[in-house]
Amino acid sequence: MYQETDRHRLFTRRALVLGAGQLGMFGLLLGRLWQLQVTEGEKYALLAEDNRVNTKLIVPARGRILDRLGRPLARNVPAYRVRVVRERTPDLRRTLRSLAELVPVSPRRLQEVEEQARSLRPFVPVPIRDDLTWQEVARIAVHAPELPGILLDQALLRDYPHGPILAHVLGYVGPVNDRELANDRDPLLALPEFRIGKKGIEKSYDKKLRGRAGLSKVEVNALGREIRELDRDEGQPGEDLQISVDLELQRFCFDRLAGEKAAAAAVVDVHTGAVLASVSIPSFDPKAFTNGLSAATWRQLRDDPLFPLVDKCIRGQYPPGSTFKMVTALAALEKGVIDPGHEVFCSGVFTLGNARFHCWKTGGHGRLALVQAIAQSCDVYFYDVALRVGVDAIASMARRFGLGERLGVDLPGERPGLVPTRAWKRERLGEPWQKGETVVTGIGQGFVLTTPLQLAVMTARLCNGLRMVRPWFVRSPEAAAEEWPRIELPEEGLRAVLRGMYEVVNGARGTARRAKLPIEGIALAGKTGTSQVKRITRAERARGDHKRKDKPWRERDHALFVCYAPYAAPRYAVAVVVEHGGSGSKAAAPPARDIMTRTLEINPSGADLIAARSRTARG
Amino acid sequence: MQGRLRSRELTFEEKLRALHWPFILLVPMLAVIGYAVLYSAAGGSHEPWAWRHAVRFTAGFVVMLTIALVDVRFWFRWAYVIFVATLVLLVAVDIVGSFSKGAQRWLNLGLFQLQPSELAKVTLVMALARFLHAARLEDIVRPVYLLVPLAMIGLPAVLVLLQPDLGTAVMLIAVGGGMLFLGGVRWWKFVLAGALVAASLPLLWANLRDYQRQRVLTFLDPERDPLGAGYHIIQSKIALGSGGLFGRGFLNGSQSQLDFLPEKQTDFAFTLLAEESGFVGAALVLILYFVVVFLAFFVGMRAQSHFGRLLALGVGLNFSLYVFINVAMITGLIPVVGVPLPLISYGGTAMMTTLMSFGLLLSVDVHRQVRIPRYPSEL
Numbered sequence: 002m003y004q005e006t007d008r009h010r011l012f013t014r015r016a017l018v019l020g021a022g023q024l025g026m027f028g029l030l031l032g033r034l035w036q037l038q039v040t041e042g043e044k045y046a047l048l049a050e051d052n053r054v055n056t057k058l059i060v061p062a063r064g065r066i067l068d069r070l071g072r073p074l075a076r077n078v079p080a081y082r083v084r085v086v087r088e089r090t091p092d093l094r095r096t097l098r099s100l101a102e103l104v105p106v107s108p109r110r111l112q113e114v115e116e117q118a119r120s121l122r123p124f125v126p127v128p129i130r131d132d133l134t135w136q137e138v139a140r141i142a143v144h145a146p147e148l149p150g151i152l153l154d155q156a157l158l159r160d161y162p163h164g165p166i167l168a169h170v171l172g173y174v175g176p177v178n179d180r181e182l183a184n185d186r187d188p189l190l191a192l193p194e195f196r197i198g199k200k201g202i203e204k205s206y207d208k209k210l211r212g213r214a215g216l217s218k219v220e221v222n223a224l225g226r227e228i229r230e231l232d233r234d235e236g237q238p239g240e241d242l243q244i245s246v247d248l249e250l251q252r253f254c255f256d257r258l259a260g261e262k263a264a265a266a267a268v269v270d271v272h273t274g275a276v277l278a279s280v281s282i283p284s285f286d287p288k289a290f291t292n293g294l295s296a297a298t299w300r301q302l303r304d305d306p307l308f309p310l311v312d313k314c315i316r317g318q319y320p321p322g323s324t325f326k327m328v329t330a331l332a333a334l335e336k337g338v339i340d341p342g343h344e345v346f347c348s349g350v351f352t353l354g355n356a357r358f359h360c361w362k363t364g365g366h367g368r369l370a371l372v373q374a375i376a377q378s379c380d381v382y383f384y385d386v387a388l389r390v391g392v393d394a395i396a397s398m399a400r401r402f403g404l405g406e407r408l409g410v411d412l413p414g415e416r417p418g419l420v421p422t423r424a425w426k427r428e429r430l431g432e433p434w435q436k437g438e439t440v441v442t443g444i445g446q447g448f449v450l451t452t453p454l455q456l457a458v459m460t461a462r463l464c465n466g467l468r469m470v471r472p473w474f475v476r477s478p479e480a481a482a483e484e485w486p487r488i489e490l491p492e493e494g495l496r497a498v499l500r501g502m503y504e505v506v507n508g509a510r511g512t513a514r515r516a517k518l519p520i521e522g523i524a525l526a527g528k529t530g531t532s533q534v535k536r537i538t539r540a541e542r543a544r545g546d547h548k549r550k551d552k553p554w555r556e557r558d559h560a561l562f563v564c565y566a567p568y569a570a571p572r573y574a575v576a577v578v579v580e581h582g583g584s585g586s587k588a589a590a591p592p593a594r595d596i597m598t599r600t601l602e603i604n605p606s607g608a609d610l611i612a613a614r615s616r617t618a619r620g
Numbered sequence: 621m622q623g624r625l626r627s628r629e630l631t632f633e634e635k636l637r638a639l640h641w642p643f644i645l646l647v648p649m650l651a652v653i654g655y656a657v658l659y660s661a662a663g664g665s666h667e668p669w670a671w672r673h674a675v676r677f678t679a680g681f682v683v684m685l686t687i688a689l690v691d692v693r694f695w696f697r698w699a700y701v702i703f704v705a706t707l708v709l710l711v712a713v714d715i716v717g718s719f720s721k722g723a724q725r726w727l728n729l730g731l732f733q734l735q736p737s738e739l740a741k742v743t744l745v746m747a748l749a750r751f752l753h754a755a756r757l758e759d760i761v762r763p764v765y766l767l768v769p770l771a772m773i774g775l776p777a778v779l780v781l782l783q784p785d786l787g788t789a790v791m792l793i794a795v796g797g798g799m800l801f802l803g804g805v806r807w808w809k810f811v812l813a814g815a816l817v818a819a820s821l822p823l824l825w826a827n828l829r830d831y832q833r834q835r836v837l838t839f840l841d842p843e844r845d846p847l848g849a850g851y852h853i854i855q856s857k858i859a860l861g862s863g864g865l866f867g868r869g870f871l872n873g874s875q876s877q878l879d880f881l882p883e884k885q886t887d888f889a890f891t892l893l894a895e896e897s898g899f900v901g902a903a904l905v906l907i908l909y910f911v912v913v914f915l916a917f918f919v920g921m922r923a924q925s926h927f928g929r930l931l932a933l934g935v936g937l938n939f940s941l942y943v944f945i946n947v948a949m950i951t952g953l954i955p956v957v958g959v960p961l962p963l964i965s966y967g968g969t970a971m972m973t974t975l976m977s978f979g980l981l982l983s984v985d986v987h988r989q990v991r992i993p994r995y996p997s998e999l
Binding site: 011013016019020023042 | 861
């Protein structure tokens with residue numbers, strides 16, 4: 002009994018200790034709850050708000066791109082999409098199969114959709130097709146009751162109504178890649194449906210066109226399912242952008258050159274530098290890029306030997322050939338090593354040490370001065386002049402006319418071309434300059450490379466009073482007010498050069514007599530160019546191979562023509578390059594003439610061509 | 621001596637009158653709160669949890685009363701058998717689990733799923749109460765004598781750890797330790813055991829499952845992985861905190877209703893309750909729980925038999941550990957160990973075992989005058 006009492010006393014003691022412990026634990030819990038709910042309640046309430054509200058970006062409508070008259074070149078068109086929501090259909094596969102019976106969906110696409118739908122959260126709509134026609138939309142809508150979980154809706158798709166005609170100028174939009182995401186802090190880029198400018202105007206003016214993202218505050222649950230919208234800010238749609246291109250002229254240029262395998266043409270306003278048309282053949286349909294290209298199409302475009310994706314106007318680099326002769330002449334005139342009356346006798350061959358340099362005219366031109374040398378494009382004359390003035394003076398003149406450097410046109414990816422100097426060759430090739438290289442540089446061969454747009458700008462600077470215009474598609478008002486700097490050159494020399502260009506087309510012996518304008522009273526002035534892509538060996542020359550018509554395409558000369566009009570009051574300059582087109586006078590001059598004719602008919606600058614005509618008549 | 625110990629059998633009517641009615645009324649109150657929480661957890665719906673919670677409670681309530689009316693000496697006599705049966709079930713679960721590859725805590729008995737680890741918490745208390753009832757003070761001080769109860773605690777704890785279920789294992793050890801403390805084991809032995817545990821922690825760490833380590837690490841720093849393992853704790857704290865003093869109102873807990881809160885119908889039911897009813901509601905429920913524990917203490921103190929006293933306090937301790945571990949876990953005081961909140965959380969076995977233990981408690985109280993000999997053979 003004593004034992005039992007002892008044990009009971011011990012038990013009671015211990016029970017009280019344990020009970021006190023339990024009381025303490027409950028006190029601890031109450032204290033902790035007080036701390037979390039009352040003391041720090043506000044902090045956690047804020048966190049809770051954060052948890053609950055999800056800010057969703059709304060993609061703003063992308064700005065349109067318009068031509069100079071406001072005709073849309075790039076726009077957004079509503080596309081009818083059909084999507085499926087997995088959780089709303091009892092049998093995903095059957096629903097998809099029923100849909101495929103109504104509108105064409107490839108079995109592979111069905112497979113993809115099903116896999117995607119099963120991998121995503123069940124309430125996320127999975128796109129099936131986004132190019133439905135109205136009839137297809139109607140057919141699906143009528144059968145809606147048999148298609149649980151199928152959603153029809155509208156999205157804005159980028160559309161280029163003129164397809165390949167403006168593909169290189171406008172570029173295209175496409176899904177954002179990692180590099181773009183890393184370089185741009187705009188939250189829009191993170192959205193899967195956002196499309197960013199990838200090429201052309203779409204890229205260079207992307208920020209302007211894209212606008213500002215709207216915000217939608219949505220209450221969501223932990224799974225990201227939207228419960229309801231709390232607040233909405235529509236954001237700012239992208240700005241419409243007007244570019245200098247004239248749609249009608251652009252289309253004309255494209256159609257005129259569409260028969261060529263590879264060609265480029267540029268039309269610029271010689272006073273403003275506005276690019277009125279810029280064409281690169283072959284082209285592609287930019288619409289294909291909007292939703293990402295199929296790998297096969299992409300490979301086909303990329304590997305095409307005619308480079309349809311490359312804008313040859315700003316990225317094609319060609320030896321300018323004889324179109325470069327004005328530069329050589331002006332360099333010599335500036336240095337005073339010749340005057341316009343300087344004469345050279347052309348026997349058809351120019352000899353420098355052991356080397357022989359041929360004129361294009363096998364028999365030679367005989368004795369001629371500057372105007373006729375240009376008109377007849379005598380090579381020997383310019384071999385002589387180039388050697389007199391030296392390559393560095395030629396290069397300095399070429400640069401002032403916009404060759405050998407990027408012109409800063411507002412399109413991405415412009416190439417600088419190449420104007421060689423002694424220093425350049427030493428640095429790049431580690432070899433001293435050879436005199437023979439000066440000789441060929443004089444006729445725009447050898448190392449010299451130019452882009453078609455550079456050639457058009459060069460021509461513009463020649464005829465616009467030597468103002469150093471730069472080409473543009475979009476120009477700010479501030480830039481418009483700015484004066485172009487001038488190239489200082491002896492007046493008399495320049496007049497002779499321009500006269501030579503006039504004679505090319507209008508003279509009795511000009512190389513491009515066929516390029517006379519069909520418009521009464523307006524004269525065209527220009528210069529042909531036929532640039533060799535392959536050195537002619539002595540044996541070939543002896544056989545006359547270099548003049549054969551059946552040379553492989555790749556070995557044929559590039560045909561070039563640069564021109565401006567009206568001669569008396571210049572307003573437009575055109576440059577045409579036909580890759581491997583053969584002779585400039587046969588392959589490039591006729592399309593250039595037609596393009597200029599059309600340009601004058603449209604007369605985008607609104608210049609007073611009548612007055613020009615009367616002046617021409619007088620002069 | 622023998623004659624005095626053998627008491628008169630109680631009639632059914634006497635038993636009914638002797639039942640602790642305040643306690644019996646308190647228990648359904650908690651279950652009703654549980655019903656409301658589960659109704660809210662389902663977004664304002666009786667399905668899928670609240671209705672079944674009610675059905676289970678009703679069944680469990682009947683079981684509780686049945687157990688209460690059974691003579692406490694019956695439970696004394698069968699304590700070891702029931703305990704061994706539980707161990708067998710635990711082994712069975714481990715074996716089935718080893719076949720199904722993964723954590724296995726349930727035995728599918730067709731009609732319902734049995735979680736033997738929950739059962740073990742009650743039957744361990746019964747077995748230890750019986751052992752300590754027979755132990756004399758001079759036995760208790762002998763270390764060798766303690767090997768038997770230590771094995772009683774260790775065996776189910778190890779079996780549960782193998783499942784693996786750290787939370788229940790910790791609870792078994794804590795309840796067992798508490799019982800030994802009540803039984804009179806010396807203070808310094810607990811200190812020694814504590815030191816041993818501390819020393820063996822590195823070894824234990826090495827043997828923990830990856831998810832258990834994650835839980836401990838996450839507990840130490842929930843921000844370590846806010847969307848992964850720490851998610852539960854952070855979300856739970858946010859939900860609690862946003863409840864404030866008076867709560868967001870019934871069915872208005874944005875955290876819980878918007879599904880930020882994980883397992884809100886089971887382990888995190890109290891979070892939902894605290895978000896919607898605020899500190900006031902949460903404190904009220906905690907006080908109700910404490911009243912239950914206090915009544916168990918009260919029952920223990922007025923019981924005449926050592927078995928009864930130990931059993932009542934054991935049941936109270938077990939219950940308060942449930943509450944403490946659960947609430948401490950959701951408030952971020954201890955790692956997430958997966959212990960439900962008795963009578964409120966959704967879950968069959970926990971509800972059943974809680975009510976069974978209450979049945980034993982009531983049985984102790986009904987038979988508080990009954991004297992129990994050291995061994996059943998003397999009954």
